Amino acid sequence: MSLVHNAHLPIGVFDSGVGGLTVLNAIRQRLPNENLIYLGDTARVPYGTKSASSVTRYAEQAAKALIERKIKMLVIACNTASAVAIEPLQYLYPDIPVIGVVGPGAEASCDATQSQHIGVIATEGTVNNQAYQNAILKRLPSASVVAHPCSLFVALAEEGWHTGDLVKQIVETCLEPFKREDHSLIDTLVLGCTHFPALKNVIADVMGDAVSLVDSAETTANAVASRLEAGQLLNMKALKGDVQFLVTDGPTRFARVAQHFFSDPIPTSEIQLVDIQHFAH
Structure with a gap:
């Protein structure tokens, strides 16, 4: 498929739901001039509990829906989809850059570590498919990587529970494995x-100053900026870019939960409901 590279075209970003808005927000802050289209596949969230073949199919449908809207780059703002679908999407769309969140996060952790002891927290699906472990060890074979699922953090983030004693207690309990003697070297x-x-501040408080946090949203935004610059695709206009929002279900809930992940309010009237399941390769 041949696409005309045009710096004014938007960047397409997709996720299984609202979490990818942290990636969108980071891209927007890093590259305020860029036009952006965000697609949340809220009808089929979460991806983490689905088979790899199902997630790949969903990712291909989301990508096709964005490609049809004429984009210059595709960003997979979902760890599960990044783990299983980035290579199929790069194969399907060789004419545009396709970036996932796992690679940039793994690379940043390798750059940040001094002791080569790295911890990873993610959903159960991401931990079990060892996406980060493999990506880190590919870049830094001498690293020791410990991964633990913290799926409860998803519910806290979506409900806007980001501070307070109860939240800190839950975070402390979930991160307790990293405090054990055999894992305390990270x-x-x-x-x-x-x-x-969304829980970065309380996680930093619990882990302490000796542990650097790698935010996959920020690292992905940096990777997006680097790829656009390398391909001379940066939008150089002085005006702030436009942002479009697409969801496959529940625009009202999306708008409500989005406030915990995105800097600006997103009115329900600005969220377009789309059907992507008819897209197939």
Whole structure:
């Protein structure tokens, strides 16, 4: 498929739901001039409990829906989809850059660590498919990587529970494995789920100053900026870029939960309901 590279075309970003808005927000802050289209596949969230073949199919449908809207780059703002679908999507769309969240996060953790002991927190699905573990060890074979699921953080983030004694107690309990003697050497912790940056402050408080946090949203935004610059695709206009929002179900709930992940309010009237399930390769 041949696409005309045009710096004014938008960047397409997709996720299984609202969590990818942390990635969108980071891209918007890093590249305020860029036009953006966000697609949340809210009808089929979460992806983490689905088979790899199902997630790949969903990712291909989401990508096709965005490609049809003429984009210059595709960003997979979902850890599960990044783990299983990035290579199929790069194969299907060789003419545009396709970036996932796992690679940039893994690379940043390798750059950040001094002790080569790296921790990863993510959903159960991401931990079990060992996406971050494999990506880190590919870049830094001498690293020791410990991964633990913290799926409860997703619910806290979506409900806007980001501070307070109860939240800190839950975070402390979930992160307790990293405090054990055999795992206490980690100096870097990867936030391997797009929901987790919403809890960044309390996670940092619990882990302490000796542990650097790697925010996959920020690292992905940096990777997006680097790829656009390398391909001379940066939008150089002075005006702030437009943002479009597409969902496959529940625009009202999306708008309500989005406030915990995105800097600006998103009116329900600005969220377009779309059907992507008819797209197939």
